[in-house]
Amino acid sequence: MTDETSGITLSRQDLREVTAFAAACAETALEIFGADRPDDPRPRDAVGAAWEFARGGERGKSLRDTASAALKAAGSADTAAAREAAWAAMSAAGAAYLHPLARxxxxxxxxxxxxxxxxxxxxxxxxxxxxxxxxxxxxxxxxTPAVVDVLTRFPAAPDGGGRVGELMRALDAELRALPSSSDFPASG
Incomplete structure (x- = not known):
């Protein structure tokens, strides 16, 4: 069993795979934010920065700045749905900063x-x-199999977090239950 303080090996490619997954998921919610705040590009910028890193860009200031801006956009949202959409975008940009800690x-x-x-x-x-x-x-x-491989290096998703936590734990369990990389559904 992995100790909570022990390190996990993560390559730059692992971080890119995780960030691409997060960006693809967050992208689906951008329209929800846009319906609430059509003139606010901050969540879209955060997802764009995540894609840029996932496709070979640097992990640096742009990711941090756009994640922070998406968080601020969530605070200006008029609806709970738009707030969650902005948090999804913030999470996509933040995915590049997955820490190699078994927590x-x-x-x-x-x-x-x-x-x-x-x-x-x-x-x-x-x-x-x-x-x-x-x-x-x-x-x-x-x-992708690479995303699930990274996920399974960590303990299961934590308790708490309300409905978002429930959704995260359900997704975590579903991904961990995939039998092998050859049994993965086709991406799309």
């Missing part, structure tokens, strides 16, 4: 964008939990 809280860097995007979709549809479940199924399809 359950680090799973939020991997799955947070997906969980916040799913919650945004639920809230935008009048708290329709079936829609959140559909978003999680889509997230599973976006997860």
């Amino acid at each position: 359950a809280t680090q799973v939020k860097h991997i799955l947070g964008a997906a969980a916040h995007a799913a919650r945004a979709a639920e809230l935008a549809a009048g708290d329709d939990r079936a829609l959140g479940a559909e978003h999680l199924r889509r997230a599973v399809r976006h997860a």
Whole structure:
């Protein structure tokens, strides 16, 4: 068993894979934020910065700045759905900063964008939990074997976190239950 203080080996490519997954998940919620704040580009900029890193860019100031800006955008949102969408974008940019520590809280860097995007979709549809479940199924399809490999180096998602925490734990369990890389669903 892994000790909570022991390190986990993470390569730059591992971080890029996780960030690409987070960006793909967060992207699905940008329209929800845009419906609330059409002239506010901060969440879209955060997802763009995440994609830039995932595709070979540097892990630096742009990611930190756009994540911070998306967090501020969440604070200016008029609806809970838009707030969750902005948090999904912030989480996508923050995914690049997954720490190599064997702590359950680090799973939020991997799955947070997906969980916040799913919650945004639920809230935008009048708290329709079936829609959140559909978003999680889509997230599973976006997860590559490399993402699941990174996820399984960490303890399971932590307790708490309200509905977003529930969604994160459900996604965590589903991804960990995938039998092998040859059994992965096709991305898309």
